[in-house]
Amino acid sequence: MVSIPVVLDNFAWPTRSAAEAAFRSILRNSGYAVGDVITDPVHHQMLLEVLDRHPDHLEKIGPGVEEFFVARTRDASGVFVGANAIGIWIRRTDGDEIDFSYRTAIHQPSPRSDAKEALRTEVDDRRQAFREHRFGTGETVLSDLSGVPTGDVRDAQVIYLAPTWGQLTYRFAELEGGWTRLAVAPAFAGVAAVGSRLEDRDQATRWLAFHAQYADLGLASASEAARRTQADELGWAISSDN
Structure with a gap:
């Protein structure tokens, strides 16, 4: 199973x-x-x-x-x-x-939570590459939330600054016609895998382009990330200045 x-x-x-x-x-x-x-x-x-x-x-x-x-x-x-x-x-x-x-x-997750999990899986390689790059420079890695050194790569968590993850995914889903329009499939067909992916691969391509344009990644310790105040997902909108 x-x-x-x-x-x-x-x-x-x-x-x-x-x-x-x-x-x-x-x-x-x-x-x-x-x-x-x-x-x-x-x-x-x-x-x-x-x-x-x-x-x-x-x-x-x-x-x-x-x-x-x-x-x-x-x-x-x-x-x-x-x-x-x-x-x-x-x-x-x-x-x-x-x-x-x-x-x-x-x-009993909702279409919204299933879609957000698939969106996360699609960009996981980017998140991991970002963390590895920050720690691969040889310089002291500082938290983007507190400015405190984050010395242990195992404790460093990739976060979304502005827009937040909730805001970013909400606006993408909105562009696609809502959460129910983001169909989800297992990450790798026929193979036991962690997570899921977007079933429509054209939609996945649009998501990757959207993420590349608007995502603002940062690093923080796991405890700092967990203590962040939850932002209103409607608090960010796409504009000509973004």
Whole structure:
């Protein structure tokens, strides 16, 4: 059976079970009690990114996420589980609270999240080449977020500065007619492989050209990348000046 990876903007796991274990650890092994806000910035970022993958992410996010917190699952409307069952909830910027299943996000991805994973796979060679070039100059590699030396290539993560990855992929999908117009196929037909690719290879060519024109890559440590504030994907638009 071929393992199915879970790839988010700043985090990745080789299998769905590994991703589920990472989020279960936040809930069960990180010291949060019922009612506690999830304060660790890495945990918060992980939850934002897996929420972005949820098939009902627009309904869950509403006007925006204020914070995540731990609550009893039985408090969710229409949910019947054990009295001691707990889960991760969202407190939105409008004050509303809504339950959130990271398992659903992991196991039932949306066309949007599938497409973003395929777009990432298509440009992975470029990202790796960028990192290798930065470390191959013999000069001290500085984080493009903090200016702090990033000495370990294994800890250096390729990031998107402006536009962000979310903004870049949103605008490309918009040009193509929406997320559902980006059909996805296994990375290598007939071979067990990590990730996926765009099924339409002409579309893949357009994506590579779009990426080459607009992507602004940088480097940061994994912890810095995870702590970045999530930018509005509508916050960047293509203009004649880009």
